[in-house]
Amino acid sequence: MSTMIALFTLTHEIDGADSKLIKDVAGGWSFILASLKTMLETGEPLEETRHWPSGL
Known part of the structure; x- marks a missing residue:
């Protein structure tokens, strides 16, 4: 039996640290x-x- 490993990285960025979209x-x-x-x-x-x- 083989083992499969995956790495998934999600970066959610938008200009403006206080963005309403990011908060929503x-x-x-x-x-x-x-x-x-x-x-x-x-x-x-x-x-x-x-x-x-x-x-x-």
């Missing part, structure tokens, strides 16, 4: 990355991330 979306990254991990392991993303939120 920063909390979602852990959710998005958890869904990515699930998709890589199972072939399916988390159910909660399969659809765009209403209004977008």
